Amino acid sequence: DYYIKAPLKRKESKAIDKNDIILGKRLGTGGFGTVFKGELKEERGGRTPIIIKKAKEFGEAEVWMNERMSRVSGSHCAEFVTAFDEALNVPLPEGAGGRAAGAPAPPTWSGGVLDSGAIWLVWYYEGDNTLMSLMEKREFPYNLEPLLFGRELRAPRGPVRELVTIKETMRQLLTAVAACHANGIVHRDIKPANCIVSTRDKKLKLIDLGAAADLRIGINYVPNEYLLDPRYAPPQQYIMSTQTPKPPPKPVAAFLSPVLWGMERPDRFDMYSCGVTMMQMIFSHLRNDNNLIAFNKRLQELRWDLSSWRKEEEAKLASGATKAALADGLAAGFEALDADDGAGWDLLTRLLSYKPSDRPSASEALAHPWLTSAPGRAASMQR
Ligand code: ADP
Numbered sequence: 001d002y003y004i005k006a007p008l009k010r011k012e013s014k015a016i017d018k019n020d021i022i023l024g025k026r027l028g029t030g031g032f033g034t035v036f037k038g039e040l041k042e043e044r045g046g047r048t049p050i051i052i053k054k055a056k057e058f059g060e061a062e063v064w065m066n067e068r069m070s071r072v073s074g075s076h077c078a079e080f081v082t083a084f085d086e087a088l089n090v091p092l093p094e095g096a097g098g099r100a101a102g103a104p105a106p107p108t109w110s111g112g113v114l115d116s117g118a119i120w121l122v123w124y125y126e127g128d129n130t131l132m133s134l135m136e137k138r139e140f141p142y143n144l145e146p147l148l149f150g151r152e153l154r155a156p157r158g159p160v161r162e163l164v165t166i167k168e169t170m171r172q173l174l175t176a177v178a179a180c181h182a183n184g185i186v187h188r189d190i191k192p193a194n195c196i197v198s199t200r201d202k203k204l205k206l207i208d209l210g211a212a213a214d215l216r217i218g219i220n221y222v223p224n225e226y227l228l229d230p231r232y233a234p235p236q237q238y239i240m241s242t243q244t245p246k247p248p249p250k251p252v253a254a255f256l257s258p259v260l261w262g263m264e265r266p267d268r269f270d271m272y273s274c275g276v277t278m279m280q281m282i283f284s285h286l287r288n289d290n291n292l293i294a295f296n297k298r299l300q301e302l303r304w305d306l307s308s309w310r311k312e313e314e315a316k317l318a319s320g321a322t323k324a325a326l327a328d329g330l331a332a333g334f335e336a337l338d339a340d341d342g343a344g345w346d347l348l349t350r351l352l353s354y355k356p357s358d359r360p361s362a363s364e365a366l367a368h369p370w371l372t373s374a375p376g377r378a379a380s381m382q383r
């Protein structure tokens with residue numbers, strides 16, 4: 001049997017299927033499926049806004065990761081409702097999301113008679129804003145304030161107030177990432193577009209767990225290179241070195257011991273992506289795709305030495321070689337990172353380290369002075 005029995009039962013009393021869902025506007029089509037807005041018909045006649053992803057591939061893994069994370073307290077990911085097979089229109093059996101690495105795909109969910117269709121994954125609608133869509137607006141990071149704090153901060157607009165919001169965003173991102181890691185899950189697609197800023201809960205949550213790996217069980221362990229977004233992936237691209245033995249073909253619970261986790265530091269894959277996300281919040285020009293790609297290319301040429309990149313950029317700024325459109329943003333970014341005795345620069349440099357073991361874990365990053373020192377605390381500005 002390929003399936004791993006999930007430890008807990010789903011909480012819904014009635015199974016939801018296609019007939020309970022009204023498909024709405026298509027939000028987008030990625031390589032692995034199509035995402036729609038929609039509504040869930042409630043038994044008492046109400047309608048609840050939802051998001052539906054019809055997954056062509058990797059749907060099973062995404063179901064598994066969502067089921068796992070929905071059992072973790074603290075709602076670190078968008079709230080998962082259910083998943084079912086489109087063709088069969090039946091909910092996936094408990095734990096069906098879990099197929100161990102190396103195991104062949106089962107022909108159907110119900111015993112080998114019919115081909116399975118697309119897998120529909122359903123989440124509660126968490127609002128219109130991803131961190132990316134907010135970053136693309138001129139008002140960033142002020143447009144985050146009502147979403148994270150419930151209202152606008154009182155301090156005058158400027159770098160100090162902006163840092164309060166950027167730090168809070170990083171805290172929430174790192175908290176969500178730490179929760180994944182504490183449960184053996186490496187997300188592998190951390191980026192602003194996969195951070196939903198929930199209007200239901202006024203906080204940042206992770207979405208898009210289709211590329212995630214459950215390292216305790218081995219699900220999605222063998223990375224599909226083409227799943228990784230090169231703009232955010234660390235230099236190594238792989239979560240583990242090639243020396244690590246391949247996972248067994250059949251699931252072995254906790255096959256990755258804490259010792260191996262500690263040696264290989266698979267979680268540090270996500271930490272690099274957190275670093276790129278922090279770069280984009282700090283440096284406005286990097287919110288533009290072409291600029292981000294150019295930055296990555298240059299960093300690679302400089303063997304991922306962020307200090308060399310900084311020296312280069314500062315030399316260009318001093319000589320007036322930087323395009324006017326970029327100059328202000330760059331200078332403001334360096335200034336922001338140098339505040340608090342350079343704490344921001346220190347954290348950023350660590351997150352973007354070439355060697356995974358030089359990057360902090362998510363919980364270590366949360367304890368970094370840039371995120372714990374008093375001036376950046378939102379509370380001090382809300383008073
Ligand atoms: P893809 O594989 O296409 O990147 P995602 O899971 O990232 O799929 O979802 C695509 C988009 O759909 C997101 O960028 C976001 O705008 C929206 N979205 C996804 N889940 C939710 C949710 N729970 N609530 C609101 N919007 C969502």
Ligand code: MG
Nearest residue numbers: 193194207208
């Ligand atoms: Mg996505």
